[in-house]
Amino acid sequence: MPDASKKQGLWNQVADFFGSLKLALVLLLALAAASIIGTVLPQGESLAFYEAHYTPNSYKLIHFFRLYDAYHSFWFLWLLLLLTVNLVVCSLRRLPAVWKVAKAAPRTVTERLFDTLPFHRILTFSSPIPEGRVRLTQLLGRRFGRPRPLPVPDGEAFYLERWRFSRFGVYLVHFSVLILLAGGITSSLYGFKGFLELAEGEKADRIYAQDGKSFQKLGFQVELKKFTMALYPDGTPKEYRSDLLFTDGDGKSLEAAVKVNHPFTHNGFTFYQSSWSRVPQSLRLRLENEQQRLEVALGMEERVPLPGTPYSLKVVRYIEDMARFGPALGLVLFDNQGHMDMGLILINHPEFHGNRIKDYRLRVLDLKTRYVSGLQVNRDPGIGFIWVGASLMLLGFLSTFYLSHRQIWVWFRERKDPADRLLTEVYIGATAHKHREAFFRILERSLQGIEGGRS
Known part of the structure; x- marks a missing residue:
């Protein structure tokens, strides 16, 4: 009997702890703090972004606690699990008395x-x-x-x-919160958020996470058919739109337009219009020094040998506006020993003294660009839980406060x-x-x- 009493006493202490109002308040304050962090601190950027914009100690904290993706971090998941346990214990301890009154x-x-x-x-x-x-x-x-x-x-x-059912309104609210928490945990464990850049005519069947390493296969192919942009009279973008073609594995296709604040969902993946840029489609360059003059044609990320030299050239970067001097190109010159020289040239200012790499002066003879659409792609398997939980919570509030x-x-x-x-x-x-x-x-x-x- 003493052992049974001790076990019962220990169980009551554990139940008192997990079912206490103090624990609920602490968890809610912690979740509120997490929401503030997730709002103030930019989410979803690369680790290099945080390393460049924050102090070393701050970066260590951001990296260790995954504050760059707070809502999918291990500690946020534990807060949700603890709040779930707290609600379950609270409800189970108080429900029998209410049930007895309601059924009397x-x-x-x-x-x-x-x-x-x-x-x-x-x-x-x-x-x-x-x-x-x-x-x-x-x-x-x-x-x-x-x-x-x-x-x-x-x-x-x-x-x-x-x-009579209004006596259970608060428990309906509790149950709705549990469903919302289940949705949050499901999204945290099985959701995916990535980024996809497509030039007109390009296709992709996978998206990459923010770290640029892990990826998620879509299970279908998406192609950017056309990118269009509307401008204000002063030339600033007013609206940009991506016309996409989705092709499933069985050959069925579907066309859809994605605009800012007008996403589109296909097979569980939601595509948001996030950004845009332009990249060279075709490029002709002149390179000259005291001994020779060369003209080469190349595309973005294409490595082209320079005739009669031990060198090859590659365009690795395109900047739409370099410090208000207009577009610029980032180039890498390789020799046959694997050594590299890098340079940045201003396209609209051929007289600029910095338009050179090694002993070559460079000039852009012709440049054609094409649009690249930046799409944020999310898969959120918990969204169904969120809709059900929100609807039940509304019914619970109506029952609790109005009936x-x-x-x-x-x-x-x-x-x-x-x-x-x-x-x-x-x-x-x-x-x-x-x-x-x-x-x-x-x-x-x-x-x-x-x-x-x-x-």
């Missing part, structure tokens, strides 16, 4: 019952019981539910109730007045577990509609 039969009708109810009235009718019962049951039944007869020692009695379990007892008894005339006395009592004053006002107005009665 109506209290027995006696004169003492009406003295203990917060609302009680006595009406007198000059008509016999059947006539008064019909009038009163019709009047109350329209507003407060179907009358149910109750056993009484004399006369007749009935009971009305409405919205109450309303109960009415009515007892008809006959007696004779001093003139030996038959009268009917009607005892009316009512209660509600919430919003009593509003309920009693409605009931008073309903009783005033009975002719021939008096309080």
Whole structure:
């Protein structure tokens, strides 16, 4: 017995801890702090971005705690799990008492019952019981539910109730929160957020995560058919749009347009218009030094040998506007020993003294560019949980804050007045577990509609 008592005591302590209001408040404050971090600190950038923009110590904290992706971090997942346990324990400990009250039969009708109810009235009718019962049951039944007869020692009695289920409104809210947490945990464990850059005419069947290493296969192919941009009179972008073609493994295809704030979802992946850029489609360069002059044609990321030299050239970067000097190209010159020289040339300023690499002066003879659409791609398997949880939470709030379990007892008894005339006395009592004053006002107005009665 002592061992059993100790185990029971330990279990109660554990249940008290996980079901405490203090723990719930701490977890909610921690989740609020996490939301602030996720809002203030840029999310989804590369680790190089955080290393470049924050101090070494701050970068270490960001990297260790995965603050760059706070909502998918291990500690955020543990906060959600602890809040789930807290809600479950709280609900299970309090639900039996509420269930017992909600399932209890109506209290027995006696004169003492009406003295203990917060609302009680006595009406007198000059008509016999059947006539008064019909009038009163019709009047109350329209507003407060179907009358149910109750056993009484004399006369007749009935009971009305409405919205018994409202006692469980708070548990519906708890259940909705659990569903929302399940959605968050599902998204954290199985969701994926990546980025996809497509030039017009390009196709892809996978997306890469923010670290640039891990990737997610789409299970279908997406092609950028066309990228269009609308501009304001001053030349700034007004709207940009990607016309995409989705092709499934069975050959079925679907065209869709993705614009800013107008995403499109295909097979569980949602495509958002995130950014745009331009890259060289074709390029002709002139390279010259004191001994020779060369002209080469090449494309982006294409390594081309320079005739008559031990060198090859590659375009590795295109900048739309370099410090307000217009577009610029980043170039790498390779020798046959694997050594590299790098340079950055201004396309619209051929006279710029920095337009050179090794001993070559460079000049862009012709440049054609094409648009590249930057698409953010998300897969969120928890979104169904979110919709269901949000809907149930709305119903739970409506039940909790706007409805109450309303109960009415009515007892008809006959007696004779001093003139030996038959009268009917009607005892009316009512209660509600919430919003009593509003309920009693409605009931008073309903009783005033009975002719021939008096309080």
